[in-house]
Amino acid sequence: MLDEDEIIRVEGVSKRFSCRGRGPFCPRRSLVACNDVSLALRKGETLGVAGESGCGKSTLAKMLLSMEAPTEGRILYRGRDLVGMSRGDRRRNCKNIQMVFQDSLLSFHPRKKVVDIVTEPLMNLGLIDKRDKDLRALELLDMVELPVDVLYRYPHSMSGGQIQRVGIARALSVEPEVLVCDESTSALDVSVQRNVAELLVRLQRERGTTMMFICHDVALINAIAHRLAVMYLGHIVEVTPTSMDIDKKVRHPYTKALLGSIFSVRMDFSRRIKAIESEAPSAADVPPGCPFQDRCDVVMDICKREKPTLLPLKGEADHLVACHLFGSEAAI
């Protein structure tokens, strides 16, 4: 099972949070943020993770960063289990996996200047000397295409795009092998978003970084990622390579609905937008069987009884779908 190219391997990871019931005397309920998630990140690839709010994308990211411990399952970085690591090991492992947040400003110390922010991980891990800080910071700013004069500025005086660039510089300062971007471009205007996305792709290519790009915009993921994983209520429902005609290749009814809900400037406006009418149930009461059964328009009896497993389609080893329509014998 050990694949040289595999940097991260997520094996059957579940994360349950315990939460209060609806009334004062109701028993505690458990909310399953991630349910039996298995994924692999290969060297130098970008895996895009898409899904709606509450589907567990961010929980997955936090578990990769060891910010949350999974309830079940293993997360392997180059064969070493991150779960149950000692504090010291976990701290040293920070160097390997880094994260860029949706709103980097909130992750910066408000009284620190850019120079201190981007070199903070290096200083914390004792990788550079205090004297080299300015020089290293300049290199990092150059890398993310920021002008020299932001070095001694405070982040709150900068624009959203610049702040995200500082966040990227900080994450890449320790030259991590894996970069996790959790909605890193979502708060930006489209033109800025495009520039930041291009920057991420360029840096990733130059450095061979492995990237997990979490985003609710499937079109953006398709533009910058090699593979797309779709999550729904804590489950991975489809993993597929990205392509120009991804909208015709996806098979899971939810992925189809997700792609069908995208408003594009090049769409046919006479076509009525197809929307799934109902809303997703809360992650605290996921129905038994297929998580998507309530909103699926091709639901069958078996969907209410059995949970479908994520299986490769016949003839497409890279394309995995968790749906009874494509059960092993029925695979087309």
Added chain:
Amino acid sequence: MLEIEDLSVLYGRGGGTGPPAVDGFSLSVGKGEIVSLVGESGSGKTTVIRSVIGALPRSASISSGRILLNGQDVSGYSRSQWRRLRGTDLSMIFQDSGVMLNPIRTVGAQFVQYIRLHSDSTGSEAWDRAVSMLKHMRLSDPDNVMRSYPFELSGGMKQRVGISMAMTFNPDLLLADEPTSALDVTTQAQIVGQMMEMRERYGTTIVMVTHNIGVAAYMSDRMVVMKDGRIEEQGTREDILCRPRSGYTRELLEAVPEIGGARFA
């Protein structure tokens, strides 16, 4: 229906010192039209529609221009004049209707109060009217929604409550400030569909602000592209999308990620 003539808005005390947030903005919207203002943050699009409903922040002032609503100049209206107009003649949907609702009162209490404020009806009449509005927005179990507190509802449900309230008195003009930006894509598609239905059913004029150019393109008859407080380009949807004249519009359209569009990976 709505005429905006050469509108300029300044921020800051005593007329302000910086450049105007909106500079020489003119727009004319006909009955039943859907017009969207698109542009990036800080381009002044929200300031424009806030001026139309008289809800500019205190630090802002209209320095020149007129806003005509059905031929009436409303730019100098007093608070009580505005109160008579809002809700019935024009209303607004916000980006996050959850913030507009009082967190410690039920949706029903607020909806009923809103209806009774603007019309002469009893509590139970108002309640029934509110329920029927929620039903129109295809909220399942509207009675339960009425008895819920805002935090008990999902983002999509709150947005539907916001739209129901805005549509109660069948206003001539509906202003929408990023009505779907805080929502998930599948919910966004539902809300867009329902706003289009509202227009078909009541012939409501809609002026919408959004940074989602795809949504703007799908809904609008005409589009206005704004940049730095000025109109960069305006025209019919087809003009803007297929034959953009301004370089900025072209850039903006190209930056929108598309399935089947440019890929960098």
